[in-house]
Amino acid sequence: MFARENQKMKTNSNNYKKYLEFVLMLGVLMLTACMDKLDTQDLVKVQIGEKVPHFNVSVTVPDSSDWRFEDGKVVDYDSYANAGRRQFIMFFHTACSDCQRELPVIQEFYSRHKGENVISFVCIARAESDADIMDYWCSNGLTLPYSPQADRRIFDQFADSGIPRIYVTDSNGFVTSIFTDRDKLTLEMLESSIETTR
Numbered sequence: 001m002f003a004r005e006n007q008k009m010k011t012n013s014n015n016y017k018k019y020l021e022f023v024l025m026l027g028v029l030m031l032t033a034c035m036d037k038l039d040t041q042d043l044v045k046v047q048i049g050e051k052v053p054h055f056n057v058s059v060t061v062p063d064s065s066d067w068r069f070e071d072g073k074v075v076d077y078d079s080y081a082n083a084g085r086r087q088f089i090m091f092f093h094t095a096c097s098d099c100q101r102e103l104p105v106i107q108e109f110y111s112r113h114k115g116e117n118v119i120s121f122v123c124i125a126r127a128e129s130d131a132d133i134m135d136y137w138c139s140n141g142l143t144l145p146y147s148p149q150a151d152r153r154i155f156d157q158f159a160d161s162g163i164p165r166i167y168v169t170d171s172n173g174f175v176t177s178i179f180t181d182r183d184k185l186t187l188e189m190l191e192s193s194i195e196t197t198r
Contacts, residue, residue, distance in 0.1 A: 048177065055157060089169075094128060111143070126152055
């Protein structure tokens, strides 16, 4: 009888350990999601009033919302070569629920301003493949210029954590507005950031 009770205690102990492992893994997954709730100002590397870091990325520019990959064109985007134009730089990941919420607002803003030669747009993935982005863009009718990235190298020049993250610059490349997941972005907020940026 004692052996049976001892076995039962070992089984309960093993179940408890498995439960703890599951809870810990769930916690880790929640912390590494698209947005880090612990994101604070001191984790941001580029602040308002500072010049954007130099980066150069390849950007896919879809032609229309029902585009196929062959219809898009790939161009180089150089943050310094865009001097003289206001820049709109967004960091995202399509699995991020906050990014999914913001992308339609960004799309509407882009549709309003894409013909203007005074603003350059680029959406830069935070460690996401071209195939995943293309699938999401096609499924959601997005035509935003995007740059797939295999890693966080470009993002890490701007911040340590937290997406979506949007930087608006003046025509000299100095940041005039920063939007994050905390801002609950609206079209009016974006329009205001551009109107005050020259």
